[in-house]
Amino acid sequence: MEKQALAGIKVVDFGWAIAGALVGKHLGDHGAQVVRVESMTRPDLGRADQTVSTTSTTNPNDNPMFTHLNTSKYSMALNLKHPRAREVVDRLSRWADVVNANFTPGTLSKLGFGYEYIRGIKPDIIMAEGSAYGQTGPLARQWGLDGTGAALSGYLHLTGWPDRGPVAPNVPYGDVVLPCFTAMAIVAALDYRRRTGKGQYIDAGMIEVCIHQTTPALLDWEANRHLQTRNGNRIAYAAPHGVFPCQGDDRWCAIGVFTDDEWEAFCHAIGDPPWTKEPRFATLNSRKENEDALEELVAEWTKQHSAEEVMQIMQAAGVPAGVAQTMQDLLEHAPQLKEREFLVPLKHPVIGVFGHPTPPYKLLKTKAQVRTSPCLGEHTEYVCTQLLGMSDEEFVELSQQGVLR
Amino acid sequence: MADSLLGGFRALDLTDEKGFVCGKILAALGVEVINIEKPGGDPARGIPPFLHNTPHPEESLYWFAFNTDKRSITLNLEMSQGQDLFRKLVEKADFVLESFAPGYMDSLGLGYEALRQVDPRFIMTSITPFGQKGPYAQYKGSELTVSAMGGVLLTTGYPDRPPVREGPDSIYFHAGVAAALGTVIAHYHREITGEGQQVDVSLQEVAASRTFNNLVIWEFGKRLLKRSGGVRRIGARSTRWIWQCKDGYIFWTLMPGKFGAPANRALSKWIDEDGLENPLNKVTNWDEFHPAAISREELDTYQEAIAKFFMNHTKKELVEEGLTRGINVAPVDCPADVIESHQLKARDYWVDLEHPESGITLSYPKHFFLSNQTENFVKRRAPLIGEYNEDIYVKELGLSSTEIAALKKASVI
Numbered sequence: 064m065e066k067q068a069l070a071g072i073k074v075v076d077f078g079w080a081i082a083g084a085l086v087g088k089h090l091g092d093h094g095a096q097v098v099r100v101e102s103m104t105r106p107d108l109g110r111a112d113q114t115v116s117t118t119s120t121t122n123p124n125d126n127p128m129f130t131h132l133n134t135s136k137y138s139m140a141l142n143l144k145h146p147r148a149r150e151v152v153d154r155l156s157r158w159a160d161v162v163n164a165n166f167t168p169g170t171l172s173k174l175g176f177g178y179e180y181i182r183g184i185k186p187d188i189i190m191a192e193g194s195a196y197g198q199t200g201p202l203a204r205q206w207g208l209d210g211t212g213a214a215l216s217g218y219l220h221l222t223g224w225p226d227r228g229p230v231a232p233n234v235p236y237g238d239v240v241l242p243c244f245t246a247m248a249i250v251a252a253l254d255y256r257r258r259t260g261k262g263q264y265i266d267a268g269m270i271e272v273c274i275h276q277t278t279p280a281l282l283d284w285e286a287n288r289h290l291q292t293r294n295g296n297r298i299a300y301a302a303p304h305g306v307f308p309c310q311g312d313d314r315w316c317a318i319g320v321f322t323d324d325e326w327e328a329f330c331h332a333i334g335d336p337p338w339t340k341e342p343r344f345a346t347l348n349s350r351k352e353n354e355d356a357l358e359e360l361v362a363e364w365t366k367q368h369s370a371e372e373v374m375q376i377m378q379a380a381g382v383p384a385g386v387a388q389t390m391q392d393l394l395e396h397a398p399q400l401k402e403r404e405f406l407v408p409l410k411h412p413v414i415g416v417f418g419h420p421t422p423p424y425k426l427l428k429t430k431a432q433v434r435t436s437p438c439l440g441e442h443t444e445y446v447c448t449q450l451l452g453m454s455d456e457e458f459v460e461l462s463q464q465g466v467l468r
Numbered sequence: 469m470a471d472s473l474l475g476g477f478r479a480l481d482l483t484d485e486k487g488f489v490c491g492k493i494l495a496a497l498g499v500e501v502i503n504i505e506k507p508g509g510d511p512a513r514g515i516p517p518f519l520h521n522t523p524h525p526e527e528s529l530y531w532f533a534f535n536t537d538k539r540s541i542t543l544n545l546e547m548s549q550g551q552d553l554f555r556k557l558v559e560k561a562d563f564v565l566e567s568f569a570p571g572y573m574d575s576l577g578l579g580y581e582a583l584r585q586v587d588p589r590f591i592m593t594s595i596t597p598f599g600q601k602g603p604y605a606q607y608k609g610s611e612l613t614v615s616a617m618g619g620v621l622l623t624t625g626y627p628d629r630p631p632v633r634e635g636p637d638s639i640y641f642h643a644g645v646a647a648a649l650g651t652v653i654a655h656y657h658r659e660i661t662g663e664g665q666q667v668d669v670s671l672q673e674v675a676a677s678r679t680f681n682n683l684v685i686w687e688f689g690k691r692l693l694k695r696s697g698g699v700r701r702i703g704a705r706s707t708r709w710i711w712q713c714k715d716g717y718i719f720w721t722l723m724p725g726k727f728g729a730p731a732n733r734a735l736s737k738w739i740d741e742d743g744l745e746n747p748l749n750k751v752t753n754w755d756e757f758h759p760a761a762i763s764r765e766e767l768d769t770y771q772e773a774i775a776k777f778f779m780n781h782t783k784k785e786l787v788e789e790g791l792t793r794g795i796n797v798a799p800v801d802c803p804a805d806v807i808e809s810h811q812l813k814a815r816d817y818w819v820d821l822e823h824p825e826s827g828i829t830l831s832y833p834k835h836f837f838l839s840n841q842t843e844n845f846v847k848r849r850a851p852l853i854g855e856y857n858e859d860i861y862v863k864e865l866g867l868s869s870t871e872i873a874a875l876k877k878a879s880v881i
Contacts, residue, residue, distance in 0.1 A: 068657035214719035221635025233623035263841035276641035278533035385613030390686035402602030423673035424650030428665035
């Protein structure tokens with residue numbers, strides 16, 4: 064096997080649900096040894112999730128979504144509330160370079176396993192905790208979800224149509240972006256430790272991360288007292304800029320015309336119909352002023368084609384355009400994603416062979432090597448006896464006492 | 469002052485708006501990021517909004533937002549003298565960030581393989597709509613079109629309207645974060661082994677990386693999740709996420725099991741106290757409640773009752789009293805609300821940056837995350853066009869004023 068970028072890095076991973084689980088995935092996919100610590104007594108939301116499965120929705124090991132989020136990890140079962148859990152946590156802390164967690168702030172400290180405790184055992188530990196609001200401040204102890212970050216960052220306020228309430232995509236945002244930051248901070252901290260010998264504690268909050276994307280709107284309010292709001296698909300510096308209906312059921316193609324050259328290319332691509340020569344569409348400003356009429360005329364043309372044809376015609380002319388793809392499209396008709404191995408087929412012991420996601424950023428020399436996700440507690444014995452150096456007797460005793468479940 | 473995580477390293481940033489965020493993050497982590505603009509300035513300086521609502525290349529608030537802490541020099545990469553200067557800069561740099569169409573840098577003799585000869589340790593991070601290789605590699609892309617191709621767009625909006633974009637440039641932002649992550653992982657490897665490499669980021673794939681729940685619902689359940697307004701599907705049942713209240717909107721949702729029980733129980737109690745009809749009372753044990761374990765109709769009656777209750781109250785009441793009752797209501801905040809947040813102020817989240825040329829000081833988000841050991845803060849306003857030409861070309865590369873004048877005359881810088 065080729066050498067991976069993070070080979071040799073040891074991670075104790077308490078990260079759960081989506082935002083916590085993905086941190087370990089980023090690290091594990093690049094070669095870090097990630098031990099996911101979890102428990103039968105309080106299963107991960109991802110394992111408890113009953114969306115789809117191949118055999119039984121209540122089987123914690125039969126969950127394709129959990130698998131998507133937890134590749135390239137070992138799973139160790141440990142009941143953190145058991146009085147003897149401390150012995151195991153101590154061993155894990157001594158072993159680890161990194162501890163990752165995203166329990167509601169205060170939870171780990173309450174269990175006696177907060178940063179101060181772990182640092183006492185391993186002075187140069189790098190510990191990262193993700194949360195909704197951050198670890199400090201009046202709201203720190205509140206738990207939050209993906210939607211919490213979306214609502215409190217201004218992102219939801221800005222998403223939707225001017226005449227209706229805000230909408231959220233049916234996919235997460237902060238839950239996926241936050242772990243990118245947490246993982247990045249961890250790896251940068253590893254490099255910092257290499258140079259200085261010092262560990263550190265990272266406190267990453269979803270709201271704070273999500274706000275950055277809305278900075279232009281924040282500055283617009285501060286500087287101009289202009290309060291931005293929902294504006295559908297329109298943006299100030301492109302027209303047409305929208306999502307247009309195509310042949311078929313709920314098929315759409317997104318098109319964006321930014322420059323004069325693109326406008327000319329767009330007109331030519333749709334056959335230079337007379338309306339494109341009208342003065343009301345001659346400049347970006349005039350197109351913005353007549354955008355309703357413009358969008359209707361564009362839609363009349365797109366409706367005569369399939370979404371794929373529209374995209375290809377536009378792209379051949381050098382105009383940004385893209386089909387609003389379904390999940391079926393992503394899985395079955397996406398040659399570009401396939402080229403990038405967006406999903407690699409791997410065999411999961413319960414689910415069988417199916418596509419597992421690779422990181423969307425590709426290190427071209429030290430490629431990500433994705434392994435399937437573990438069953439709950441699959442590696443408990445391996446971790447205890449091989450990685451942590453427990454004797455067989457100690458392992459058996461802890462198992463029998465219900466610590467390792 | 470405390471250290472930052474990546475102080476002492478340098479990046480050359482050639483990106484346009486698709487890739488600004490990567491360099492912004494690295495700069496906050498202490499990397500010296502040199503933004504290389506075309507003579508006359510990056511066309512992205514034309515992106516609105518503008519200070520005083522008047523288009524001006526030095527007053528784009530979009531540019532301000534995503535180029536903090538960078539230094540700017542001007543350089544024409546399409547001229548051979550410009551390419552020579554760029555190679556000299558690469559010798560002293562640890563990272564090159566770029567978002568040109570794949571192949572463009574190669575055509576200038578400045579592609580990854582060519583620059584590797586100059587410095588085998590350097591890392592090139594490339595952020596493009598579809599990635600460096602493959603059938604769509606030359607396709608153009610924008611925030612909206614990559615959201616479409618990545619499967620996010622179709623899930624956003626109302627069923628009776630076209631799919632609608634996320635308001636901010638959310639995928640550009642996410643891709644910038646993913647690119648920074650890939651860059652830092654490559655950096656870690658480089659510092660240990662001496663081996664640099666290229667990091668290839670696809671905006672489409674970044675968008676698609678958010679669709680895991682929807683993907684498995686199609687793959688294993690043959691159901692396609694569509695756009696559904698303020699209703700979200702995560703888990704086995706769609707539940708409402710965005711609710712209207714008396715004076716605005718809030719985020720709240722029915723969560724299952726022990727995790728959701730305290731909030732669900734408290735909300736049900738509050739509905740009772742308001743004297744409203746309360747079908748939630750049918751739930752005998754919230755610890756075992758699961759929205760997927762009851763019928764769709766039953767869930768609808770719960771959600772209708774909750775909707776009526778929320779309409780009875782203002783955002784402020786729901787948030788403040790909700791907090792004391794443990795209900796976890798999050799207000800849908802507008803930018804003006806975000807700036808006033810007590811939570812953010814308590815975390816010292818804002819930094820005032822002066823723009824002396826424009827006679828204004830603006831508050832910016834200061835950090836992406838906090839550390840007890842390092843300070844990784846936004847510290848300096850975005851640069852003016854070529855603001856650091858003198859520092860880099862004269863003080864560092866040692867060019868004379870005659871040479872500078874000649875380069876300017878030839879439109880190289």
